[in-house]
Amino acid sequence: MLLQLRQLFNRVGDKKELSLEIPLEELGDYSIIGTFITPISLNGQVMNRAGVVTLDYTMRFTIRHLCDRCLNEFDREYVFDLSHILVKSVSSDNDEYIVCPDSTLDLNELAISDLLLQLPTKVLCKEDCKGLCLNCGKDLNDGDCGCCG
Ligand SMILES: [Zn+2]
Ligand SMILES: [Zn+2]
Numbered sequence: 001m002l003l004q005l006r007q008l009f010n011r012v013g014d015k016k017e018l019s020l021e022i023p024l025e026e027l028g029d030y031s032i033i034g035t036f037i038t039p040i041s042l043n044g045q046v047m048n049r050a051g052v053v054t055l056d057y058t059m060r061f062t063i064r065h066l067c068d069r070c071l072n073e074f075d076r077e078y079v080f081d082l083s084h085i086l087v088k089s090v091s092s093d094n095d096e097y098i099v100c101p102d103s104t105l106d107l108n109e110l111a112i113s114d115l116l117l118q119l120p121t122k123v124l125c126k127e128d129c130k131g132l133c134l135n136c137g138k139d140l141n142d143g144d145c146g147c148c149g
Contacts, residue, residue: 006103008048009088015047018057022108033119034065037075042111046086053086055098059111065123069131070139080118084110 001020008014022040030036044057062077086105087097098110130140138145 001107003105003107009103012048018044034063037064038062055084067125068122069129074125082114
């Protein structure tokens with residue numbers, strides 16, 4: 001979704017509530033991290049405080065992962081709180097600002113890049129997952145296989 005922020009950039013004190021979803025079919029293929037099984041919901045606000053425009057939002061979604069250790073499928077819900085300062089043009093003093101050309105912001109693109117930075121690269125179904133026996137391949141979470149002493 002493309003947000004039009006011209007008015008917000010120009011009016012100190014202005015505020016815009018955000019509540020939207022990125023549907024599954026727009027999420028593309030991120031099979032490295034898993035499969036999205038819910039849309040991404042975004043809730044938050046853009047606000048012009050004393051001339052500084054900030055975007056604060058909460059992102060919520062569920063991914064079906066494959067456990068890195070036991071290879072079982074499991075679903076995990078993620079909730080991330082994010083905050084960015086928005087600027088109209090590139091400034092040299094801080095490259096962490098989000099640049100909004102023509103006072104527009106592609107929120108989907110920003111949300112997905114935030115998400116990819118936040119997600120862990122390796123996921124376990126549970127912190128103490130015992131994994132598979134290297135010898136017989138049994139899932140050791142279901143009990144000891146007895147073959148490796
Ligand atoms: Zn596991
Ligand atoms: Zn075994």
